[in-house]
Structures are given as structure tokens and as C-alpha cells.
Amino acid sequence: MNLEAGAIETVIVLAAGDGTRMKSNQAKVLHTVAGRSLLGHVLTAVNYLDPKEIRIVVGAGRESVEAHIAEIAPAAFTIFQEKRDGTGHAAQLALAGKKVSGTVLVLAGDTPMLTGLSLARFLEAHVVGGFVASVLTAEHPDPTGYGRIIRDENGELLRIVEEGDASDEEKFIFEINSGVYAFEGTELVRAIAKLDKANAQGELYLTDVIGILKSEGASIAAIMIEDFTEILGVNDRIQLAESAALLRDRINESWMREGVTMIDPTTTWIDSTAQLSSDVIVHPGSAILGATTIATGAVIGPRTTLTDCLVHKGASVLESVAVDAVIGEGAIVGPFTYLRHGTVLHNFTKAGAFVEIKNSTVGAGSKVPHLSYVGDATIGEGTNIGAATIFVNYDGVDKHRTHVGDHVRIGSDTMLVAPLTIGDGAYTAAGSVITEDIPAGAIGVGRARQRNVLSWVMRKRAGTQSAKAAEASEKKG
Ligand code: UD1
Ligand code: MG
Secondary structure (H helix, E strand, C coil): CCCCCCCCCCEEEECCCCCCCCCCCCHHHHCCEEEEEEEHHHHHHHCCCCEEEEEEEEEEEEEHHHHHHHHHHCCEEEECCCCCCHHHHHHHHCCCCCCEEECCEEECCCCCCCHHHHHHHHHHHHHCCCCCEEEEEEECCCCCCCCCCCCCCCCCCCEEEEEHHHCCCCCCCEEEEEEEEEHHHHHHHHHHHCCCCCCCCCCCCCCCHHHHHHCCCCCEEECCCCCCCHHHCCHHHHHHHHHHHHHHHHHHHHHCCCCECCHHHCCCCECCCCCCCCCCEEECCCEEEEEEECCCCCEECCCEEEEEEECCCEEECCCCEEEEEECCCCCCCCCCEECCCEEEEEECEEEEEECEEEECCECCCCEEEEEEEEEEECCCCCECCCCEEECCCCCCCEEEEEECCCCEECCCEEEEEEEEEEEEEECCCCCCCCCECCCCCEEEEECCCCCCCCHHHHHHHHCCCCHHHHHHHHHCC
């Protein structure tokens, strides 16, 4: 690649459109695929070029789009397009009052599949060819809705015609405009002032700049990309789903190349922000979302959703949901486990079936095997939490913490009413409601003593199957 870092002076991203076809209250460019907004994907590709300046035109949903930009690209400038008068108008505003020199890259905020590498290759071809303007194009099997590339008999780019303005013949052209352009900055500023609205949509089309420059005799180029899926634009929910599926396949294929086993890539959804390692196995129906990181040898799924989790090596997470949780080396989670924010499972722990854990630390080798809720707790090492234990952390107003020591044995069906401290090596009797601290080595018994009322069934339930069975049993002695 001849392109040097910072070789691009200005990148303009058009993201003001109303996105009418999305039929959404949310600005189109904020809709997400693979864990990033459409705009976020475009800016990720743009960042690969390391441009000197990024200018983003915002309009529809201005406040939320600007807030999003402040978060993901704080160095970018935003320009407000109050009235959406077309892509040409948006680009005019981005350039207004600015001294432009060097190469200007213009692209739309709704093409999430574009990669930085393809942008760099496109720019290299533009710069090496010495063109005044270049358009990135592709052959699309269904070009409906896109601007078509009109070439002359020598195959040279003449102009771009929009769907609504295209003749029946032109609609049969399969080469489409990606909406990505490179311009010699001063020429762009000059030509863009000449746009008019004499077209089907009554808008200023940025695409017309190409025809204007060509008619002036400038050297312009249509540079075709091989993989048309990279330039797919998202204008409605169908295209949103198509892009999501294509990105899913792209992400999955790249992880498989890195040594991840995927039993069924078509039902495995990994965000572009997640990190996996070689020899991870992902079973069907799993989603690995957000900033999740999974270490080698971990087994995920089937039907598991991990969001912003850290999974250490060799852990297994089966049929479970975890959010903002750390799962230690060799830990076993699931099936049907819900790990919520602030859960830290240390090495070789277990969180079994129908267990919910929140804001709690489980020490190395400790187990919460069945049917429990653990909230706001610190559990030491080598401890066993009996089936159906509940950490009663909420008094109706405030949340309280429970501290459980090392090698503790909490009996089944214990209610641990916080705040509470259970000492090292302590036990609780099954079925206890524990409201007071238990010192190390003691057993806490918090339940009524059992009494048996003999022959109660024969007297109070005479004639029932139970009474008959009891009488027969008595006769047998
Ligand atoms: C545009 C191109 C079309 C190309 C296609 C590729 C024009 C006239 N047409 O069509 O040739 O094939 O992209 O995806 O440029 N925007 C603004 N302000 C506006 C209007 C649009 O900022 O006033 C932004 C939108 O937010 C969007 C981008 O410009 O990110 C493109 O607009 P959109 O309405 O999606 O244009 P397309 O019909 O897709
Ligand atoms: Mg579009």
C-alpha cells in the first residue's frame, strides 16, 4: 500500500438523512449490526486511513447522533444540515467556509460493510491514477435503488444516474455507485457549487458532481470493488438484516481462520467488538456480544448469550446468559444460569442449573450447583452452597452484603439474610433462616425443631389412600 498514514486530508461522512425507509424513531445511522452502529462501522473503516480531519454531517436525530459521535469519535467535527436537501447539499455544508486542499474522501454513514482496507486500496488507485474524482463501484446482482454507473463506449465513466431518474435501459445496468468518492479537494469545492435540483427527487445530488467534472474534461475514474457486499447500503430493515447476516458470516469466517471451532456458524452471532482465541468451541445458537473476551479452550453454548464478559481458559458456559461477568479458568456454568453484572467466578468454580448471581465473587473451587440466588455476596474458597440457597440481600429498601468464608458448607434451602458474615469452615443446617453471623467452625441452625404427631393421618384423614397405606404398614409391623 502506497498510502501513507495521514495522506488523507479530509473525510466527509454524510449521516444527516431522514432514513424514512427505516420507519423508525431512531436515526438510521444509529441502528446497529454486529454490535456497532452503522455510523460506527463506517468510522471504524475510516479510522484505518488515519485521516487528518473527519467531518460528519448530521441532521435527523441530531442530538442522539451527536452524542453518539462524541462517544465513539470525539475528534470528529459535526456539521448540522437543518433541511435535508440531498447528498450534494450535505457535502456543500461540510465544505462551506473551509479551506480545502489535498484529497477529500466522501462516504455515507449507512454502508457498514465497507472495510478500511478497501477504502485504502480505492484511495491508492485514485492517487496513483492522478484522477480529479474517483467513484467506488461494484457489480450488484440486484441494483434496484442504487445509482447506476454510466460509461461511454470506451468504458470510461460519464456520469451517475439515480434509480428515479434512470431510463428503462439504464435500470438494466448492474454496476452501481457505492456512495464512496475521492476528490481533488479544490475541484470538488468548485464543481459542487454548480449542482441543481433538476431531478426526480428535487434534491442536490452529490452524484451529479461526477457528470459536471466529466463534462469539463476532468479525468475521472470508476474503480470497481470485487466483493459487492462491501458496499451494501442500509436503507430499510430488510437491508439491515442482510448486512447483519453478511457481517456475521465475515466475522465468523475470520474467527474460524484464527482457530475457533463453530458447530453452526449460521446461528452464531459474534459482535465485531468481541475477542476469541484459538481452540474456543462455540455451539449453535450462541451470541458473543459487546466487549466479551474468550480465552483458549473455553466451550460456549449451545444457546448462550455473553455480553461484555471475560471468560478464562477452559471454562464452559452451557445454555446460559451472562452480562458483565468474569468466568474463571476451568469454571463450569449452566445449564440455565444467569450471571449478572459484577459477578466474578474464580478458577474452577461452578454455577449450576437455575442459579442467578449478581454483584458477587465466588472464590476458587467454590460451588453454587443448583437453584440458588446469590446477590451482593463474597464467597471464599472451597465453599459449597447447598441447593436452593437464597442470599436475601434486599430488605425492601436497601441492599446488604453477605460474606461467606472458606470451606463453608451452606445446607440446602438456607436463607442467608444480609448483612451477614459466615466464618471459615462453618456450616448451616438445611432449611435454616440465618439472621445472625456464624463464627468459624460453628453450625448455624435457624429453624423450628421437628415434632411428629403420631397417627394424625388415621384420625384426621380417615378413609384416604394415605390413611389406608399407613394402617397397612402398621399391621405389617
Ligand atoms: C445514494 C446515492 C446513490 C448510491 C447510494 C449508495 C445520491 C443522490 N445517491 O443513494 O447513487 O448508489 O447512495 O448507498 O447520492 N444524507 C444526508 N443529507 C441528505 C441526504 C442524505 O446527509 O440531505 C446522507 C444519508 O444520511 C446517508 C447518505 O447521505 O447516509 C446517502 O443518502 P441516502 O438517502 O441513503 O441515499 P441513497 O438513496 O442510498
Ligand atoms: Mg443509502
